[in-house]
Amino acid sequence: MTPTLRELIRERVEKLNSIPTVPAIIRPLLFYLERPVDQVDVQRIVDLVSCDESISAQCLRVANSALYFRSREVKSVHGAIVVLGVRQVREILLSCSLLNLLPKESWVIDPLVFWEHSLGCGLVSRFCARKTRFKEPERAYLAGLLHDLGELINMMSFQEEFRAAAQLARSERIPLHQAERSALGFTHCDTGKILAEHWRLPEDIAEVVEHHHDVQQAKLHPVLVALVSLSDRLCQVHELGYGINESPDWKLEEDPSWAVLTREYPIVAKTDPARFLLDMEEFVTEARKLVRSILRT
Numbered sequence: 001m002t003p004t005l006r007e008l009i010r011e012r013v014e015k016l017n018s019i020p021t022v023p024a025i026i027r028p029l030l031f032y033l034e035r036p037v038d039q040v041d042v043q044r045i046v047d048l049v050s051c052d053e054s055i056s057a058q059c060l061r062v063a064n065s066a067l068y069f070r071s072r073e074v075k076s077v078h079g080a081i082v083v084l085g086v087r088q089v090r091e092i093l094l095s096c097s098l099l100n101l102l103p104k105e106s107w108v109i110d111p112l113v114f115w116e117h118s119l120g121c122g123l124v125s126r127f128c129a130r131k132t133r134f135k136e137p138e139r140a141y142l143a144g145l146l147h148d149l150g151e152l153i154n155m156m157s158f159q160e161e162f163r164a165a166a167q168l169a170r171s172e173r174i175p176l177h178q179a180e181r182s183a184l185g186f187t188h189c190d191t192g193k194i195l196a197e198h199w200r201l202p203e204d205i206a207e208v209v210e211h212h213h214d215v216q217q218a219k220l221h222p223v224l225v226a227l228v229s230l231s232d233r234l235c236q237v238h239e240l241g242y243g244i245n246e247s248p249d250w251k252l253e254e255d256p257s258w259a260v261l262t263r264e265y266p267i268v269a270k271t272d273p274a275r276f277l278l279d280m281e282e283f284v285t286e287a288r289k290l291v292r293s294i295l296r297t
């Protein structure tokens, strides 16, 4: 990316007034994510949830959904939180807030599809992190959730060009980031990086945002980048992507993320790739059901 282009993106990022609510959500979330679940104050979450009518309603809807097999209806926010558990409430809180992030007319990708992919990638990244024994699974969750943040800038600030990129990806059957490079001259990884700097997101999350499509370039936190990149791909392969070129010919053994993980973790090196893929497919299917129950109920 040329310095002029970088300056143009930075200028547009700074002009975005409708986004600043997000860091306000992300910061306390980061704070919570770094704490063990048993140290989280449930009453604080009940209070937080109760402040927002739409989030309370969403928690009740999900708690009463078929996914939880309750015989009696859950009627209070407290009851819903007991049924759902702290982790899931956190996911609902975040996804509800994110869902209202952009004005409706700005979306080129369907917002539900976008957030389902983001939330799904967060869940899959956390699962993948646990499976490989990565020491900070919650970090992987957050990184997965935020990895495509740059798409927001592309949709909001470069709407027409981004629309052309999405069309190009569909017609040429090429990955979206490649189409962005042709139509815009930069990708959501570039814009995401600038947004991450602007929001002062932690360095490891920023590196995932910047390099999840180019794992070999990750120098500081290659394992985290590899975990999210692999999870992103698995989401695409199992119908939790954007519905644009979902990698039909992808092979795990040829993926650079797999090379990073097998190099770093003996447990992964000893894993049968076919077995790993089966476990992941099963989990992505569950994650797909879960995100749809959160976002579409």
Ligand SMILES: [Fe+2]
Pocket: 147, 148, 177, 188, 212, 213
């Ligand atoms: Fe991406």
Ligand SMILES: [Fe+2]
Pocket: 117, 121, 147, 148, 232
């Ligand atoms: Fe993605």
